[in-house]
Amino acid sequence: MNPAGEEPREQGDGVRHDGRDAPAPPRAQVVVCIGPGGVGKTSTSAALALLAAREGARACVVTIDPARRLADALGISSVGNEPSRVPPPAGQSWAGELWAVMLDAQQTFDELVSRYATSEGQAAAIRANPVYRNLSSALSGTQEYMAVEKLFELQESGLYDLIVVDTPPAQHALDFMEAPRHLARLLDNRVFRMLMVPTRVGLRALEMGAQLMLRTIAKVAGGQVVTDTVQFFTEFEGMEAGFRARAQRADELLHSSQARFVLVCSPRRDTVEEALFLASQLRHEGLAVASVVVNRCYPRFDAVPEDVADALREEGLGGVVANLADLRAVGEKEEQQLARVRSFLPEALVLRVPLLFTEVTDVVSLAELAGHLSGAPAAGAPAAGAPAAGGS
Amino acid sequence: MVVEEFFAQTRVFVVTGKGGVGKTTLSGAMANLAARHGLSCLVVQMAAPGASRPPETAHLSRLFGQDGVLDYEELVLKPLDGPEPAGQVRARALRADTALVEYLHAHGMKRLSRRLATSGALDVVATAVPGMPDILVLGKLKQMERAAAAGQPGAPDVIVLDAPAAGHAVRFLQSPHGLLGAATGGPVRAQAEEVVAMLSDPTRCQVVLVTTPEETPVSETVETAQALEDKAGAALCTVVVNGRMPHLDLPADLCAEVLVGAAGRRGARLSEPGANELVAAAALRRARQRSEAAQVERLAAELPLPQLELPFCFSTELGPAQLALLTDALESGLASWSPVRL
Ligand SMILES: Nc1ncnc2c1ncn2[C@@H]1O[C@H](COP(=O)(O)OP(=O)(O)OP(=O)(O)O)[C@@H](O)[C@H]1O
Numbered sequence: 001m002n003p004a005g006e007e008p009r010e011q012g013d014g015v016r017h018d019g020r021d022a023p024a025p026p027r028a029q030v031v032v033c034i035g036p037g038g039v040g041k042t043s044t045s046a047a048l049a050l051l052a053a054r055e056g057a058r059a060c061v062v063t064i065d066p067a068r069r070l071a072d073a074l075g076i077s078s079v080g081n082e083p084s085r086v087p088p089p090a091g092q093s094w095a096g097e098l099w100a101v102m103l104d105a106q107q108t109f110d111e112l113v114s115r116y117a118t119s120e121g122q123a124a125a126i127r128a129n130p131v132y133r134n135l136s137s138a139l140s141g142t143q144e145y146m147a148v149e150k151l152f153e154l155q156e157s158g159l160y161d162l163i164v165v166d167t168p169p170a171q172h173a174l175d176f177m178e179a180p181r182h183l184a185r186l187l188d189n190r191v192f193r194m195l196m197v198p199t200r201v202g203l204r205a206l207e208m209g210a211q212l213m214l215r216t217i218a219k220v221a222g223g224q225v226v227t228d229t230v231q232f233f234t235e236f237e238g239m240e241a242g243f244r245a246r247a248q249r250a251d252e253l254l255h256s257s258q259a260r261f262v263l264v265c266s267p268r269r270d271t272v273e274e275a276l277f278l279a280s281q282l283r284h285e286g287l288a289v290a291s292v293v294v295n296r297c298y299p300r301f302d303a304v305p306e307d308v309a310d311a312l313r314e315e316g317l318g319g320v321v322a323n324l325a326d327l328r329a330v331g332e333k334e335e336q337q338l339a340r341v342r343s344f345l346p347e348a349l350v351l352r353v354p355l356l357f358t359e360v361t362d363v364v365s366l367a368e369l370a371g372h373l374s375g376a377p378a379a380g381a382p383a384a385g386a387p388a389a390g391g392s
Numbered sequence: 393m394v395v396e397e398f399f400a401q402t403r404v405f406v407v408t409g410k411g412g413v414g415k416t417t418l419s420g421a422m423a424n425l426a427a428r429h430g431l432s433c434l435v436v437q438m439a440a441p442g443a444s445r446p447p448e449t450a451h452l453s454r455l456f457g458q459d460g461v462l463d464y465e466e467l468v469l470k471p472l473d474g475p476e477p478a479g480q481v482r483a484r485a486l487r488a489d490t491a492l493v494e495y496l497h498a499h500g501m502k503r504l505s506r507r508l509a510t511s512g513a514l515d516v517v518a519t520a521v522p523g524m525p526d527i528l529v530l531g532k533l534k535q536m537e538r539a540a541a542a543g544q545p546g547a548p549d550v551i552v553l554d555a556p557a558a559g560h561a562v563r564f565l566q567s568p569h570g571l572l573g574a575a576t577g578g579p580v581r582a583q584a585e586e587v588v589a590m591l592s593d594p595t596r597c598q599v600v601l602v603t604t605p606e607e608t609p610v611s612e613t614v615e616t617a618q619a620l621e622d623k624a625g626a627a628l629c630t631v632v633v634n635g636r637m638p639h640l641d642l643p644a645d646l647c648a649e650v651l652v653g654a655a656g657r658r659g660a661r662l663s664e665p666g667a668n669e670l671v672a673a674a675a676l677r678r679a680r681q682r683s684e685a686a687q688v689e690r691l692a693a694e695l696p697l698p699q700l701e702l703p704f705c706f707s708t709e710l711g712p713a714q715l716a717l718l719t720d721a722l723e724s725g726l727a728s729w730s731p732v733r734l
Pocket residue numbers: 036037038039040041042043044064065067168169295296353354355356357358359360361369410411606607608609
């Protein structure tokens with residue numbers, strides 16, 4: 001239904017399909033919504049899942065920091081970290097099912113630790129370590145990493161046809177794509193590796209540079225920090241391999257033909273530029289943007305002849321004329337931004353989504369938003385048939 | 393209140409709010425206003441916590457008709473060459489990794505600084521010491537504030553910090569307190585103490601909250617305000633409502649026939665579709681004006697802080713023309729602004 005963005009993805013496929021021999025994974029489609037801050041990623045993610053549910057899919061949306069009212073409306077503000085079913089608004093019915101979950105990064109991380117710990121004792125020791133407790137708030141990209149982990153977990157469950165993932169605002173790099181690799185990188189970091197060494201071969205065997213670095217950290221932040229860190233790595237020992245392998249599989253999922261990317265932005269120059277920057281980074285990874293949601297656009301209005309405008313002004317209706325001029329001015333500028341998006345991403349489906357009269361705070365307004373998203377990749381996901389068939 | 397008095401209240405204005413509500417735009421307008429009144433202003437932009445790089449956009453520069461992306465080196469956005477006596481506007485970005493290098497330099501660990509600051513070592517330090525990158529950045533800010541207070545040559549009169557989005561800002565401003573509670577020692581602890589001293593002294597540092605006149609941003613602003621006061625101990629200066637539609641008088645009972653008739657009375661022919669466009673456009677504006685007014689009122693009721701307003705600019709690209717307009721709005725708003733809401 002929507003061939004947009006398929007082609008560049010195939011190029012990426014050639015390199016990354018080493019996971020194909022593994023037992024056939026459940027074929028949930030994955031849609032990742034990325035974009036700058038405040039443009040409507042969370043609203044769009046939920047609306048895309050709703051759209052798919054309306055068309056018959058079992059769709060689940062993973063939201064990140066949703067506005068409280070939206071979370072309440074979806075019934076996910078009090079349920080932690082597990083999907084709950086969202087009923088259609090009164091009087092409506094959906095052919096499929098809508099599920100929603102609000103990501104709890106800390107809990108997701110804890111679960112991951114439990115999964116790979118060799119004993120409950122090891123898991124408990126890690127969870128109690130101050131350095132571990134800092135990980136999820138201090139290590140950049142942890143929220144993204146946990147979002148990918150949640151996505152992977154839901155995909156493995158085999159319960160859904162479609163999983164839509166919301167992401168935290170991304171401005172700088174493809175934090176989300178890099179997230180699974182991030183912990184691995186941390187574990188590979190020279191400094192951490194050095195921190196792990198003392199427990200194995202003793203401080204004496206450390207190279208001079210490493211000793212100096214350890215002493216510096218102790219000097220700057222106190223010796224306790226070094227002790228805690230060394231202890232964390234001692235406790236973490238043996239779990240790295242599991243973490244690493246799982247991160248690798250999640251990474252593969254994001255690079256597979258099952259995953260599609262929806263770029264959300266507003267029609268303002270700065271956010272358009274940020275969004276296009278994200279798109280170019282995706283492209284760098286061999287991935288393509290399937291569609292772009294240019295959200296909160298003003299409706300376009302036709303002009304009135306100058307003599308009519310004058311007449312209305314004279315009749316005391318100048319406000320009505322001025323308003324039309326204001327809205328036309330901004331609408332025209334927005335059209336230029338859309339043109340920029342289209343020319344930068346000729347393969348992508350570019351959707352102009354209007355500024356709604358109300359904010360997206362409940363299932364009714366979500367459904368309204370969804371009405372403007374048809375054609376986006378999530379639509380008709382279960383019917384899409386052979387997502388892995390790369391040749392079309 | 394006169395503009396000079398407003399800016400004399402404190403040395404560092406920390407501008408924060410939900411993502412995309414207009415923090416950078418307001419920072420630019422505040423700096424421009426200060427400059428109009430002969431004060432020199434430095435805008436400091438921060439990368440979001442964790443992110444080592446500052447935002448890629450040149451939004452702030454563009455407000456001043458330039459297009460440089462902010463970096464460590466100061467950029468002159470508004471030079472001192474206008475016809476009237478005006479202050480200079482400069483801007484720079486602050487990043488945790490470069491702050492770490494500077495810090496180590498200043499503490500006699502020059503040799504190590506380069507190596508430790510590259511190759512992602514900051515992640516290691518950040519993980520080991522919670523809030524460490526924040527302390528480094530705030531420490532640097534404090535150093536600039538001290539230089540300004542001491543009237544060092546070249547130091548600005550006013551510093552505007554274009555801070556990270558609200559949730560991050562709370563954590564960011566809270567981190568020195570957190571660090572003081574943790575089992576850390578050494579110079580980092582001393583640094584944290586000095587930063588806390590700055591944050592909790594209203595003559596040195598105050599927070600400006602930005603929001604749009606919409607439900608979610610308003611709700612989050614109220615929460616952020618409380619969190620900043622309670623957890624970070626920071627003084628709140630004012631809240632700024634950005635992007636409010638300028639008010640137009642639009643009859644509530646407007647319909648196509650009324651418009652066609654009005655035009656006809658003056659001998660002009662307005663087609664029915666043309667009239668419908670006008671009616672639809674007016675309905676949209678009226679609905680927005682109404683909901684925005686309701687949100688502004690709710691904000692006033694729930695957050696006992698003085699308010700300022702910046703109008704929505706009917707453009708998608710903000711440059712010097714829009715900056716001038718926004719600065720005017722800020723200036724006229726300040727005329728009736730007082731630090732304690734009546
Ligand atoms: N088309 C629309 N019309 C009107 N309001 C909208 C529209 N789309 C989103 N909104 C509103 O805009 C605000 C921001 O939306 P949302 O929270 O989805 O953005 P986000 O990109 O997830 O933000 P963040 O980066 O902070 O996570 C919300 O208040 C939402 O209700």
